[in-house]
Amino acid sequence: MDFEPTETQEMIQNTARQFAERVLAPKAPALDRDHSFPKESLAEAAELGLLGINVPADLGGVEAGAVAYSLAITELARACAATTVAMCVSNMVAEVVNHFGNADQRSEHVPKLCSGEYVVGGFALSETGAGSDPGAMTTKARKTDKGWVLDGSKLWITSGTDAGLFVVWARTSDAPGTKGISCFLVPGDAPGVTRGKAEEKMGQRGSPTTALEFEGVELGEEALLGELERGFPIAMMALDGGRIGIASLALGVGLAASEFANKYASERKQFGRPINSFQALQWYMADSHTELSAARLLTLRAASLKDAKQPFTREASMAKLYSSEKAFQACNRALQMLGGYGYTQDFPVERYLRDVRVTMIYEGTSEVQRLVIGRDITRQFKS
The missing domain is CATH 1.20.140.10 (Butyryl-CoA Dehydrogenase, subunit A, domain 3)
Structure with missing residues (x-):
């Protein structure tokens, strides 16, 4: 059992610490006061590789592993939890697409998440009646000749105001509970996607949390992530x-x-x-x-x-x-x-x-x- 970080892990930790002290800490009080979104900070984080820490290098990531990711997030959160949670979710979305996506999906989306072209990624699972119980979700994706049509709503979406890509869960059959749920990649600018007003929150005010509405959002076949009805x-x-x-x-x-x-x-x-x-x-x-x-x-x-x-x-x-x-x-x-x-x-x-x-x-x-x-x-x- 080795408690000492590797050279790579220590490098990522030091990069995160220096970035946190130089960029995040001075801006944190104003982010909290103004409820603003740290877009510039996130862009600089992307340049440092902090939006793809555990993502393969050939897709724009750092490929440093989960321990390096944990060490980095701890350093970043010392300075600004609001900015850090946006980075946590975006890293998670990049890993999800990398792990479950096909070659085309990985090459299309993961580099844009790591580089900041998408600003950040969003994770859309929870609903009004489906928080701790995702099997109660009502958002639906209907099959069409061209792909899918998505209708429904989601709540508590971190970075919902600015995320360029959402991973969205929807029901694709009437199977009960968590059966019949599939996962989709939805561009933030897709017609029919409406971003709600940021919630007035107790804390992490620089991390806008919104609702999302999907009204007749047309998606191609390539939007399905992983296997049909294996989204849960x-x-x-x-x-x-x-x-x-x-x-x-x-x-x-x-x-x-x-x-x-x-x-x-x-x-x-x-x-x-x-x-x-x-x-x-x-x-x-x-x-x-x-x-x-x-x-x-x-x-x-x-x-x-x-x-x-x-x-x-x-x-x-x-x-x-x-x-x-x-x-x-x-x-x-x-x-x-x-x-x-x-x-x-x-x-x-x-x-x-x-x-x-x-x-x-x-x-x-x-x-x-x-x-x-x-x-x-x-x-x-x-x-």
């Missing part, structure tokens, strides 16, 4: 990898909050001495450091299994569950350490707390992660 396994495999990204993102936010609070506590004095000399705050620091260290190991374990092409569904859910919940606790402790100042926008800790909260919801809620983990454990003991 694509979604589940994509979410496994996506959960590594969100675990890494949550970890980065938690680390940023803890480091800021620790530095503050070393400088702030009460009763004639730095407040980090008091046991109560030292226990806060000890708990956060221990829990975030454990979260890092869980996350990198899941990523290493993915790189080794071994099953990692349970490990990804464990990482996402633990990292998101412990990062939230770390941010909450950090705010408490700052006292009244932590509750103001003069310091970034209140933003970290708002930004990290959603990591317990998207890519599968904490409750869904516990279901995934519990069911996987239960299968081991079936006779």
Whole structure:
């Protein structure tokens, strides 16, 4: 078991750290305040290869693997969770198209995702009545002589305002539950695609989250990704990898909050001495450091299994569950350490707390992660 990063992994991590410090961190407060989309930052990220970290080099990616991806996302999230989540989803879409697409689909779409020509990719699975239960989706794709016609709506689409390509799930038969669901590649500028207004959110305000409407969207035969009525396994495999990204993102936010609070506590004095000399705050620091260290190991374990092409569904859910919940606790402790100042926008800790909260919801809620983990454990003991 090797805990040291490879030369490539370390290079990707350093590239992400430098980009985060130079570009993302200075812009993060304004993105949060103005609810604006970080298009210029994403374009620069694409130039650095950060939109295709685990994508083959011949398709425009870096081909550095899932561990390198996790390390990079953690560094980026320390600076700006809103920009980082757009990068997480776009990386995930590029991997989905690469893994499940045919040669034409891969060559047509993956280079445009990696280069930023599409700006970013979008992942369109959830609906009003189909969030944690995708089998309840009602969006439909009807077969025609020329291909397909897509009708329906989706919710909670990250980067829905600007994404140039959407991976969309729709029902192609009346089979119950998750049966009869297929996956499609839908250009953002396709006639009949309407992007909704960005939601007013508690956190990650620089990451616009929208609804999508599909009204008579005509798609060619080539729009079908993977096998007909085998779309649900694509979604589940994509979410496994996506959960590594969100675990890494949550970890980065938690680390940023803890480091800021620790530095503050070393400088702030009460009763004639730095407040980090008091046991109560030292226990806060000890708990956060221990829990975030454990979260890092869980996350990198899941990523290493993915790189080794071994099953990692349970490990990804464990990482996402633990990292998101412990990062939230770390941010909450950090705010408490700052006292009244932590509750103001003069310091970034209140933003970290708002930004990290959603990591317990998207890519599968904490409750869904516990279901995934519990069911996987239960299968081991079936006779």
